[in-house]
Amino acid sequence: MKNMPPCFLYLKGGFGPSIDGLFFQSNLGVVTQIGVHITPAPEAYIKCEISVPKEEDLVPLSGILSDLLRRRIIANSPGFANIVAQVLANSRDPDIAAKITPYLGKCSIPTEILDDIRAHKDWPYWTALISLYGTLEVVQAQLQSVKRAFEKVPGVKVSSQLFSGPPGESLKATVISEAPEVLPQTGRPTLASLAFLNVREPGGGHVAFAPIIPPSGRELYEWYLEAKQTTTEAGFNFLADFHLFARYVIAINLVMFTGSEQKEMNTLLRRLTDQTTKRGFSEYRTHRKLMMSLKDMLDPKGILSPGKSGIWNSKG
Known part of the structure; x- marks a missing residue:
């Protein structure tokens, strides 16, 4: 082992199918x-936005994008959000603020208010962000493939912006834009999304309930409708922050809440968990208490990285 070449660098999963991820991503191992x-860095980059007008268009949006991922037309993982995200992101707009302020911190924004804003602003129901990276010739061909794939979706809009470096040189992220991105696509981190935490009241918090769901679209849409109803009935907004991969979706229900709403949030999370479990889906990450139970079983004396990631043995 001492004289082995650094083959571990070539495969993120380690030496093959195993549970070694449990030992290098938690505190159950020593690095x-x-x-x-x-x-x-690519020679060219296309920033692409795909929008669809109807709530049920989530089905083709997810299905087509995941197919493009599996065919490697798209290289990054698309993110898509619903109208709630767009409304809250523009909550400082005087017209929007006048319509949603009566509901913030008290209940969910009614559907008819969201529909009114959407009609007035001519906004879509769902918006997906994708990126195409590569040579100038390749990204332009990829964009045409993306547009052709979405031609069959009524009302779809595909907008794009091309950035390229000098011939033969790599593109620099700073050349693209100085404006912060809500979902960074160029490797430049940002804190812009933190503004969402204050929409209910200053100093608020959030919980991301995020099951892993098949990407075909139908299962995702059925889960979304039930989870949205449960969330809004509890008095919270369902802000969809979905992240799509080739063979699954991390369907984040990003729920903002205040310090006085912790009891209601706990009840909501238990209901969402029960409903999602009945559909055969599970969260993509788990609670620290489960990790503590694993820690007690695999490292009973707390020798390996005690306290890393906030995980200790149950007996301290």
Whole structure:
């Protein structure tokens, strides 16, 4: 083992199918070697936004994008959000603020208010952000493939913006835009999304209930409708922050709440968990208490990285 070449760098999963992820992503191991996969800076980049007008258009939106991922037309993981996200992101707009302020911190924004804002602003119901990276010739061809894939969706809009570096040189992220991105696509981190936490009242918090769901669209839409109804009936807004991969969706229900609403939030999370479990889906991450139970079983004396990630043995 001492003289082995650094083959561990070539496969993120380790030496093959195993549970070693449990030991290098938590506090159940000690780091002895480390490496980071770096993506080469592209020559060109296309920022692409795909919007669809109807709530039920979530089905083709997810299905088509996941198919493009599996065919490697799209290289990054698209993110898409619903009208609630767009409304709250523009909550400082005087017209929007006048319509939603009576409901913030008290209940969910009524559907008819969202529909009124959407009609007035001519906004879509769902918006997806994707990125195309590569040579100038490749990204332009990929964009045409994306547009052709969505031609069959009524009312779809595909807008794009091309950025390219000097011939033969890599594109620099700073050339693209100085404006912060809500979902960073160029490797530049931002805190812009933190503004969402204050929409209910200053100093609010959030919970991301996020099950893993098949990406075909139908299962996602059925789960979404039930979860949205449960969330709004509890007095909260369902802000969809969905992240799509080739074979699954991390369907984040981003719920903002205040310090005085912790009891209601706990009740909501238990209902969402029960409903989602009945559909055969589970959260993509788990509570620290489960990790503490694993810690007690696998590292009863708390020798390995005690306290890392906030996980200790149950007996301290």
